[in-house]
Amino acid sequence: MRVNVATGAWVCMSCGAKGGDVLAYEIRVGGREFVEAAKALGCWVEDDRPQVQTKPTPLSPRLALSVMAFESTLAAVAAGNVASGLVLTDTDRARLMVAVNRINRLVEAFA
Ligand SMILES: [Zn+2]
Numbered sequence: 698m699r700v701n702v703a704t705g706a707w708v709c710m711s712c713g714a715k716g717g718d719v720l721a722y723e724i725r726v727g728g729r730e731f732v733e734a735a736k737a738l739g740c741w742v743e744d745d746r747p748q749v750q751t752k753p754t755p756l757s758p759r760l761a762l763s764v765m766a767f768e769s770t771l772a773a774v775a776a777g778n779v780a781s782g783l784v785l786t787d788t789d790r791a792r793l794m795v796a797v798n799r800i801n802r803l804v805e806a807f808a
Pocket of ligand 1: 709710711712713714
């Protein structure tokens with residue numbers, strides 16, 4: 698594992714998994730969704746204010762880009778595996794669909 702202590706970017710030297718920050722790491726290693734990962738890291742604040750239902754931009758642009766980079770890399774790796782004849786496991790396929798949904802949600806949120 699290598700970590701850029703200035704940016705928080707990380708990469709696993711064994712399997713090639715990588716991400717842009719500690720939240721991406723928690724999502725990957727903890728197998729959590731974004732909000733659960735943020736809560737696990739203690740960086741999610743629950744206030745009692747009602748959710749403002751304007752156009753939701755759930756993430757800062759910087760964090761959204763980080764998640765987008767992570768998920769699109771995951772999708773690209775899966776596509777590369779399929780292109781080289783590898784059959785994805787059910788778990789891989791399910792994770793790929795999570796990536797696809799996240800990418801689509803980010804595109805919609807920032808469109
Ligand atoms: Zn690894």
